[in-house]
Amino acid sequence: MPDEKKILEEGKKLLEEFSQALKDVPNTEETHYVVDLKNVTRKDAPGKCDPQFRGKFEKLAPGWDYGYVKVEKKR
Amino acid sequence: MMEHLEKLIDKKDEVNAFIKKYPEKAREQAGKKGRLAGKVLAIKSCINVEGCLTSCASKTLDNYIAPYDATVVERIKKEGGVILGMANMDEFACGATGDSSYYGPTDNPAAPGRVSGGSSSGAAASVAAGYVDMALGSDTGGSIRNPACYCGVVGFKPTYGMVSRYGLCDMAMSLEQIGPVANSVADAALLLDVIGGYDPKDATSLNSKTDFSKSLNPDLKGKRLGYAKQFDDLITDEGIRKNIHAALEVLKDGGAKIVDVELPSLAKAIPTYYLNVYVEFFSATRKYDGRRYGHKIEENCGEEVLRRIMLGSYISQAEWQGKFYKKGLQARSLIRNELLRALKGVDVLVGPVVPKPPHKLHEKVTDPRVNYAYDVFTVVANLSGVPAGSVPSGKVNGVPNGLQVIGKPLEDQKVLDVMAGFERMQ
Numbered sequence: 001m002p003d004e005k006k007i008l009e010e011g012k013k014l015l016e017e018f019s020q021a022l023k024d025v026p027n028t029e030e031t032h033y034v035v036d037l038k039n040v041t042r043k044d045a046p047g048k049c050d051p052q053f054r055g056k057f058e059k060l061a062p063g064w065d066y067g068y069v070k071v072e073k074k075r
Numbered sequence: 076m077m078e079h080l081e082k083l084i085d086k087k088d089e090v091n092a093f094i095k096k097y098p099e100k101a102r103e104q105a106g107k108k109g110r111l112a113g114k115v116l117a118i119k120s121c122i123n124v125e126g127c128l129t130s131c132a133s134k135t136l137d138n139y140i141a142p143y144d145a146t147v148v149e150r151i152k153k154e155g156g157v158i159l160g161m162a163n164m165d166e167f168a169c170g171a172t173g174d175s176s177y178y179g180p181t182d183n184p185a186a187p188g189r190v191s192g193g194s195s196s197g198a199a200a201s202v203a204a205g206y207v208d209m210a211l212g213s214d215t216g217g218s219i220r221n222p223a224c225y226c227g228v229v230g231f232k233p234t235y236g237m238v239s240r241y242g243l244c245d246m247a248m249s250l251e252q253i254g255p256v257a258n259s260v261a262d263a264a265l266l267l268d269v270i271g272g273y274d275p276k277d278a279t280s281l282n283s284k285t286d287f288s289k290s291l292n293p294d295l296k297g298k299r300l301g302y303a304k305q306f307d308d309l310i311t312d313e314g315i316r317k318n319i320h321a322a323l324e325v326l327k328d329g330g331a332k333i334v335d336v337e338l339p340s341l342a343k344a345i346p347t348y349y350l351n352v353y354v355e356f357f358s359a360t361r362k363y364d365g366r367r368y369g370h371k372i373e374e375n376c377g378e379e380v381l382r383r384i385m386l387g388s389y390i391s392q393a394e395w396q397g398k399f400y401k402k403g404l405q406a407r408s409l410i411r412n413e414l415l416r417a418l419k420g421v422d423v424l425v426g427p428v429v430p431k432p433p434h435k436l437h438e439k440v441t442d443p444r445v446n447y448a449y450d451v452f453t454v455v456a457n458l459s460g461v462p463a464g465s466v467p468s469g470k471v472n473g474v475p476n477g478l479q480v481i482g483k484p485l486e487d488q489k490v491l492d493v494m495a496g497f498e499r500m501q
Binding site for chain 2: 002004007008011012014015017018019021022025026027028029030031032033034035042050053056057059060061062069071072
């Protein structure tokens with residue numbers, strides 16, 4: 001298992017280096033996406049459905065009960 | 076077709092290019108008509124292929140069998156392409172060498188004993204080794220172009236939005252594009268024709284036309300190609316520097332004019348890229364909680380994946396946003412504006428893909444800066460959303476090298492044309 005404490009401590013140093021390298025970048029606009037994000041909508045009608053999808057998905061879930069994925073409440 | 080497929084099925088995977096092969100599924104797909112009829116493909120293991128292990132090369136998803144096809148896979152199957160298997164890669168695409176895969180590193184078929192490059196290591200290696208005709212990779216900061224360069228094949232990252240990302244387990248959503256790896260520019264253009272175009276399932280998808288292969292024009296005469304002096308400042312290997320300058324001479328011989336351009340903030344590209352990637356990757360991995368599929372990521376991943384998650388979490392905290400993420404987003408604007416300015420007076424930019432040769436297979440690299448340095452020339456295209464490709468430019472000390480061609484947004488055709496022109500001159 002990777003050493004989490006070491007990764008975080010060394011990572012903080014890395015972040016400081018990166019921050020220093022960008023310290024003279026002017027306060028300008030921020031680029032989050034290079035294209036406009038659109039709301040994706042579909043026609044108000046039933047879409048195509050793979051009748052086998054639910055079965056495939058059920059196989060993937062670690063727990064399945066009464067038609068619902070069964071998960072741990074909280075760790 | 077069947078004879079060709081059987082030959083490929085029988086080939087032993089000597090470089091660990093595949094995580095899993097599916098010969099029976101491939102035989103079922105063979106024989107269909109379409110633009111990819113007769114072509115056998117490998118798919119990077121972060122792209123959902125129904126019924127196949129889509130593990131992202133991580134223990135986290137080592138039991139995840141994709142319940143649906145990504146849009147790109149649907150389109151490949153519709154056009155008669157045959158998928159032979161799932162290609163190896165860096166774990167969750169977090170690497171530039173291919174050696175962080177849970178399933179072991181991929182040897183370089185063109186330079187045995189060296190890493191194949193990454194993160195689309197298996198995609199490039201499977202094409203270079205002759206295991207498949209073409210492959211799909213994904214490119215967040217150079218992950219198609221870097222392994223294509225080191226393995227001596229063609230790799231192309233399309234304009235952001237050109238290819239649907241539906242069904243891609245992405246590393247950083249605002250940067251990553253799926254793209255082709257092939258033995259020739261013509262084949263890469265053909266695969267791009269098939270996978271490109273609008274997809275209503277992807278909010279970032281653009282309504283763009285994709286008929287690159289028919290329009291491919293390798294004529295270099297009169298082309299204005301920009302070269303930034305900052306490339307020379309940041310190449311750390313003398314052999315690669317000579318190889319790239321020899322490539323410029325080849326382009327000139329073909330009738331192109333090399334124009335000096337400036338990318339003054341190129342040295343800021345790595346810090347900018349990683350400050351963006353850490354945050355986006357942390358966000359992207361929240362779904363890998365092991366509750367609906369797979370296992371909890373933090374308990375099953377390797378060191379580099381954990382580093383990116385932990386640092387993404389750390390800088391996402393409100394008190395740090397101004398110093399790290401916000402600054403990274405502002406620097407992204409700066410780099411993007413500079414690149415678009417450099418592209419203004421030229422058709423495309425040409426330059427190196429990588430600053431140094433690939434390290435040796437199984438060499439232990441403990442400092443992340445060493446691996447991050449591979450990305451310095453490739454991340455600018457992702458930060459800016461522009462198209463870029465790698466085309467073989469010969470060998471440096473026995474290791475393949477590549478020329479990178481970078482274009483303006485939606486001018487993928489021009490990039491492919493210059494790549495084809497250079498390929499023809501080689």
